[in-house]
Amino acid sequence: MMIAEAVHRHNEGPMASFVMTDADRHELNLAGWIHDCGKVATPEYIMDKAKKLETVFDRIKLVQCRFELAKREAELEYYKALASKDTKSKKVAKAELQGVLSRLDHDLAFVIKANTGGEFMSPDDQAYLDTVAQSCHVTLADKKVPLLSEDEVYNLRTARGTLNPEERTIINRHMDITVEMLDTLPFPKHLKRVPEFAGGHHEKMDGTGYPKKLRREQMSIPARIMAIADIFEALTASDRPYKDAKKISECLRIMGFMKLDNHIDPDLFDVFVKEKVYEQYATRFLKPEQSDEIDLSKIPGFMMQ
Numbered sequence: 637m638m639i640a641e642a643v644h645r646h647n648e649g650p651m652a653s654f655v656m657t658d659a660d661r662h663e664l665n666l667a668g669w670i671h672d673c674g675k676v677a678t679p680e681y682i683m684d685k686a687k688k689l690e691t692v693f694d695r696i697k698l699v700q701c702r703f704e705l706a707k708r709e710a711e712l713e714y715y716k717a718l719a720s721k722d723t724k725s726k727k728v729a730k731a732e733l734q735g736v737l738s739r740l741d742h743d744l745a746f747v748i749k750a751n752t753g754g755e756f757m758s759p760d761d762q763a764y765l766d767t768v769a770q771s772c773h774v775t776l777a778d779k780k781v782p783l784l785s786e787d788e789v790y791n792l793r794t795a796r797g798t799l800n801p802e803e804r805t806i807i808n809r810h811m812d813i814t815v816e817m818l819d820t821l822p823f824p825k826h827l828k829r830v831p832e833f834a835g836g837h838h839e840k841m842d843g844t845g846y847p848k849k850l851r852r853e854q855m856s857i858p859a860r861i862m863a864i865a866d867i868f869e870a871l872t873a874s875d876r877p878y879k880d881a882k883k884i885s886e887c888l889r890i891m892g893f894m895k896l897d898n899h900i901d902p903d904l905f906d907v908f909v910k911e912k913v914y915e916q917y918a919t920r921f922l923k924p925e926q927s928d929e930i931d932l933s934k935i936p937g938f939m940m941q
Contacts, residue, residue, distance in 0.1 A: 637665055638917055639908055641656075643904065649906070649907070650903040660858075663827055666827060666830055667834040668862065668865070670818070670834055671834040671862060671866070673813075673814050673817055673818070674809075674810035674813030674814030676813075678806065686798065687798055687878075688750070688753060696748060696751050699747055699784065700744065702776075703743070707736075707740055714729055714732075714733040743768045743783070747768060750792045753794065753799075755796060757793070762793045765789050769784035770782055771783065797878060798878045808846055811846055814834065815831065815835045818835060819831055829856070829858070832856060833856065833859050837862040839855060840863075840898070840900070841898045842899065844899075852901060860904055863901070864908055867900065868908075871887040871890060871891075872887055872918075874922075882926070883926050884918060884930060885928050888914065893936050895936070896937040906938060
């Protein structure tokens with residue numbers, strides 16, 4: 637609603653003609669409240685997946701146990717060898733042990749970091765997970781097993797966030813369910829646009845969004861406003877188990893790239909920045925430490941006119 641009011645009062649540029657009546661405001665406000673109603677059908681274990689290896693519990697604990705076992709096995713082999721080596725060989729063996737322990741510590745730290753969902757995981761880091769998995773085998777129940785299982789590597793390789801592709805498909809389904817639910821409801825005439833407003837916040841201006849792969853010209857301005865609001869709220873939110881709240885400057889930088897990639901409406905994003913809607917929202921809803929200095933020249937794709 638803050639964005640919509642900003643566009644309403646903005647009297648220049650491509651959005652200068654957009655105005656809202658009180659009825660329009662009521663319709664958009666209602667759409668905002670129910671825009672994610674389809675998530676009632678999304679499994680909780682996916683909604684609340686805080687780490688890539690999380691199922692009923694975070695499997696990183698099992699991984700840590702394997703790494704500790706690998707270190708104990710390396711130390712055991714070293715002590716066994718001491719009795720049959722001369723002084724020079726013992727020094728070499730100790731150096732080799734220290735190398736193994738150091739590598740295991742490094743690789744475990746790498747895996748723990750990979751288990752935390754981020755904005756991007758490089759192909760090199762994804763490939764290194766395979767190296768870690770096969771770098772050492774430990775004995776469990778008389779079987780040699782790698783440090784990381786195939787399923788653990790598969791989940792850890794997730795490039796963005798914590799959800800693997802199958803889980804991402806499930807959570808994206810919430811938009812299909814939202815649209816189905818809202819299209820079924822008998823909205824009165826003065827609220828007939830609520831499903832369209834609410835159902836478009838994951839669409840992208842280039843037609844690569846979901847659930848209907850709508851392009852910019854196929855969407856109303858309020859639906860495009862909803863998309864920007866949803867993204868900014870998600871980036872700044874501090875109550876998500878799978879991410880930390882971001883500072884405003886980082887959010888605007890990310891959204892600037894989204895503008896350049898034709899994912900969000902460029903004209904609406906410009907109004908969002910020019911009218912400083914982010915400051916208004918921060919004052920009411922964000923933690924003080926999230927508000928930082930904003931250099932408009934550093935926002936990709938944004939030019940103050």
